[in-house]
Amino acid sequence: MSAQAAAMTPELVAEHGLSPEEYERLLAILGREPSITELGVFSVMWSEHCSYKSSKVWLKTLPTEGPQVICGPGENAGIVDIGDGQAVIFKMESHNHPSFIEPYQGAATGVGGIMRDVFTMGARPIANLNALRFGAPDHAKTRHLVSGVVEGIGGYGNCVGVPTVGGEVNFDPGYNGNILVNAMCVGLADTDKIFYSAARGIGLPVVYVGSKTGRDGIHGATMASAEFDDDSDEKRPTVQVGDPFTEKLLIEACLELMAGDTIIAIQDMGAAGLTSSSVEMADKGGVGFDLDLDKVPCREEGMTAYEMMLSESQERMLIVLKPGSEDKARAIFEKWELDFSVVGITTDTGRLIVTHSGRVEADMPVKMLADSAPEYKRPWTPTEPPALIEPEDVPAPNSLTDALETLMGSPHLCSRRWVWEQYDHMVMGDTVRRPGSDAAVVRVHGTDKGLAATCDVTPRYCTADPVEGGKQAVAEAWRNLTASGADPLAITDCMNFGNPERPEIMGQFVGCIEGMREAVEALDFPVVSGNVSLYNETNGVAIPPTPAIGGVGLIPDIAYMADIALKHEGETLLLLGAECGHLGQSLFMEMMQEKREGAPPPVDLALERKTGDLVRTLIREKCVSAVHDVSDGGLLIAVSEMALAGGTGLTLTDYKGPLPLHAMLFGEDQGRYVIAAAKGDDIISRAKTAGISVREIGETGGNMIRIAGEEPVPLQRLRDLHEDWLPHYMSSQ
Amino acid sequence: MKASVIVFPGSNCDRDVAVSLEAAMGEKPAMVWHGEADVPASDLIVLPGGFSYGDYLRSGAMAAHSPIMRDVVKRAKKGTPVLGICNGFHLLTETGLLPGVLMRNASLKFVCKDVLLKVMRNDTDFTRSYDEDEVIRIPVAHHDGNYFADGETLDRLEGENRVAFRYCDASGTPSDDANPNGSQRNIAGIYNEAGTVLGLMPHPERLADPALGGTDGKPMFASLVGALH
């Protein structure tokens, strides 16, 4: 696109993703026709991706406060106090569309982008996680996408030297045409060294640092807000390539600069690069920016103002410095072999004025650019929740142990080792709980504190009943943190949905938010950051509603944490939490009956909290030697995972309860934990006193899973099934 | 004992190894920027893991030309012990202090996991605190760890007893299954002729603290402190 010949035609406006009404609004704001650069700037600022125009009204309903919260949504990432003058800073973000088009680079740049959101606030990134959803294993593109995405995440995170410690992987035909790549980063900062993006002050130098600007991803932000069609291949040249080496240098250089006292404001250049970073910084600071694009370091020749303002080249930051500190700052960036250029100055005009080759290419009111984005309360229709299915109505399998083997060796429940062994999950020397447990734990460097982190959502529950699904996602994150011994602190979210202009999709969004809100409130687990990715549709087929939750918790002393591995023979296995044998939307039903029916398991938030609080107390008192929450696949899967993790078998007690055996073993009732303890009696009485259902379910020992009346299953066989599926799938053609 | 850890652009295990060194020595090592001309007086020089220059072109190729490396090579030749871990091993081969090269893993994938190693010699400054033929568990994390040298070089390395560690199974037998990257003859680490320069792919600094799940890396640092204090 060239800067000349910019006659504003309806086609040009439509190409920029603006509706005719939105264009009218733009004309009213400017009081004249925009230049092409101005049109580009408005189009990205008003894109769904940057403006949250369809989601904002609903996101506002989420609780975001708590005594631990230092900074909630609205900044680059959320900030939570962890005591001793330290804070954890974290956020999750989607890179769905780019990863579908070019899985390696799409996923890699997703990781890079989320890390910048975290270190721009003064935090050293200390852990990365990733929540991945792929299409059905037998879909033609799935293998290629899995391979590229995993390699891209590893390629970036490994090189930067931040451990990738956790995440989740789903396969579901609902993602055949739109995969989801949600990357999360957790960082650590001192509370007196946190940096924000408000550029307060007039006459301050605006500095560009990092990589040079190229024609990468121009219109990425509008692409991320558009539906796919079969011509999406055409949009390919906008793919951005990540440079993790430069990111590593950028982290070190920024942190070195931050250690001094020269920064007024700092902001990464994410989606819509120079445009959104300068508008946000100017708007938050209540100032104007004069930008001289001749000073922008460019990688390619002949770049226009339009291209420079919209480029999404990676590994770049914008900094507003205290006047006079330019030389000090420049020396740091030059030491790290990064570009450094003063590209502008803050002004009292309240306008973003962009000049290039002596011409004013854009002159727009900052406030209007930032605040005037349309906000839609789009029509929505709620999803009708399906009826509950009684345990008796789901047929029993021919053999319980066959069902166990089928589930453990299925794409849904098989080991993700193939994924995380491609990630350096140990660099930085503080990964005290590696992938494979409920939450990963990284030690706070130089202390005994630990930060636990997890990613969770069960999309099939959200599809059936968005409200219960939204609740469940938050509750499961809380549970995974609890099961590792952490005090859950707060969450970030990544709301992945279809086209919000369709009322039923908007209804899914509204429902999930409603459920999340209830859970967040009941569990005191506020939302401190997040991201929305809409229009995940291809040819009118939307993805399952997927509100991915990233949870972070604090372990005051890592001597008191738990993991899932059964370590000792002769211990008692206890189940905490109510058993209802809920098989609706279960993996048992999906794998054994090949259908998804009924309501998902409901979440009782009051019980959830009570049960979790007891589990955490038991861990702190060292009363338990292993803990695992019961999630996908139900109780038998949970205990099998515990057995495999520790290499210790178990025998389940002969069941005398009211439920059909298969419903007891495979039901996905929520709010439950399995614990292993040397002395069970005391725990049983404590649970009863607290009003929590508890049952002794078996004993540890041997090298098999034994269920009364069934052929025992050797651990080795189960391990082979569990470990082999993914590597085998990935190596076949 | 004084140790220096050389920091290159893209090094990312520099802090990790400094932590292990400090725990063993009771004193922080010097962190030396690659752009310096001289290494400060040191009893030990460590080239840490990471992705110097992004591992672009070839792992270690660009860092091998860093100004500091001239001095490192000089001192290594004069007998100062040099420990190169992972990317540091790449650097040692690129500078010619150690023979051979580390190629892309046979799986073509990055691999991060614990592996078992057989300690081939316990008579060097690096390994005195191990038993000979001891099997230890240490993590690897690399994309390019597939040790290659021509047959003659390999025979010479073995003949001169310069293989430091081999990937092996629990009984100490080097097997294909135990080899995480396709290295020839299951070689995980080698010495120079004098036994004063050690390059290895596994990361002893990653399992030198019980909180991290093991301490089999600790004796290497203890050996160095014992020999060099």
Next chain:
Amino acid sequence: MKARIKITLKEGVLDPQGKAIANALGALGFDGVGDVRQGKYIEVELKESERASAEKTVESMCKQLLANMVIENYSYELEDA
């Protein structure tokens, strides 16, 4: 027949490796180094003896596997064995 295939990044696509090599060459004292771009060079031995059909084969190898057409271009030469 032997195919000698060059895979190069499309114009405008960032080449972090090339950039790093250019810097390293500068640091080594090579003056006057401009842009550096790194690509792949692949040699494939083919049983095929007919040029036209070999061309077709190589084209589709490149498109299907060797080049990532989203960001890379390919070119090749054929040489009789």
Next chain:
Amino acid sequence: MKARIKITLKEGVLDPQGKAIANALGALGFDGVGDVRQGKYIEVELKESERASAEKTVESMCKQLLANMVIENYSYELEDA
């Protein structure tokens, strides 16, 4: 002047990438694929305008940095800008 440099593995040096490509091509149904070798292709823009001195420059770039002479060979072409 532009140098087009090919870096290839010496004979006898194992090539895991080449081997993987050969396997993948086979799996994709390409028959008659023999040996596959992967190398690097590097383009360097040089200010140099004299061929003889450009040759010298490129030679020493390859020896010093671009190729690892233990396992790799290089060859190149020069092209006037």
